[in-house]
Amino acid sequence: MSLEVPPGDSRERFVCATCNIIHYQNPRIVAGCLPIWEDRVMLCRRAIQPRKNTWTLPAGFLENNETCFAGAARETWEEARARVANPHLYTVFSLPHISQVYLFYRAQLVDGSFAVGEETLEVALFAEHEIPWDELAFPVVGKTLRHYFADRRERHFPVRTEDIIVTKPNVQGAIEDCAAEPPVPP
């Protein structure tokens, strides 16, 4: 496998020297749910790294041949043995430094039942004043929860989008270029 710019392309790609197939690498979608039951939301305490022991919304990598909500519902089942319905796309985050796009859906728990699933230590429902704000796994989780409780007071839930820009040293020690803004044409 070699790294080269294929004909007609402008970026380096992994190309198999034997079969000449180009192995593109593109951003991945993380699909998740904000599961709601009456006035509370469901969170899962992570059993795995990264951020083991912290609380998160159920979410994970979208698989081929899934719709975004099907992936979010599958992750909610896998991590919390909970069924969700009546989904509404709610938050969309670009995380260019890790080439991920998060899509969270507001959704209702179907019957209020849940249980500890794969990768989870504990599952619980939280009212707004019970949210463990200092023990949340990822910024996208806190941002989604804050929008939700604020929007609930207004009874209006527009889709929220945000770019989360992190500049970090790469393995060579240089700052990675995260294209938050479109390239400025000449």
Added chain:
Amino acid sequence: MSLEVPPGDSRERFVCATCNIIHYQNPRIVAGCLPIWEDRVMLCRRAIQPRKNTWTLPAGFLENNETCFAGAARETWEEARARVANPHLYTVFSLPHISQVYLFYRAQLVDGSFAVGEETLEVALFAEHEIPWDELAFPVVGKTLRHYFADRRERHFPVRTEDIIVTKPNVQGAIEDCAAEPPVPP
């Protein structure tokens, strides 16, 4: 490269027999723009297959280390040599049969200028009554345009989401399973 279910996984993945690396394949994001100039929208006539000669909104695969809008703006520059600003996420389509998720942004042309770019035969601005409805490249293009002109009359542009479900024979002649609905738990 072999197809096997890695330990702790539930799906077949491509695994390199030599280096043991798992090559995950996940849905790809297509980021695009609905570029607006006064009362008209910009479309591009495709110079390449599929759907050569038909009209499309500028869009293409999101690249690593790009935000969604940065990718949409880059594609708009590459295909139509046009600069866009003031983006608002507008339509989100899941296409599970081809493992793609489309994200289109409403955005303003910065100065109304454009030119034929890569992969494009012609670029033009269209008022609503001028849209070549029968010559659009993809269903997501027509759906996004229809929403836009309807929403413009209401002066309200909520984010629109839709799953586009197509069942088609795969190479073995069987109908592919497109998970539009989440799996029904036992």
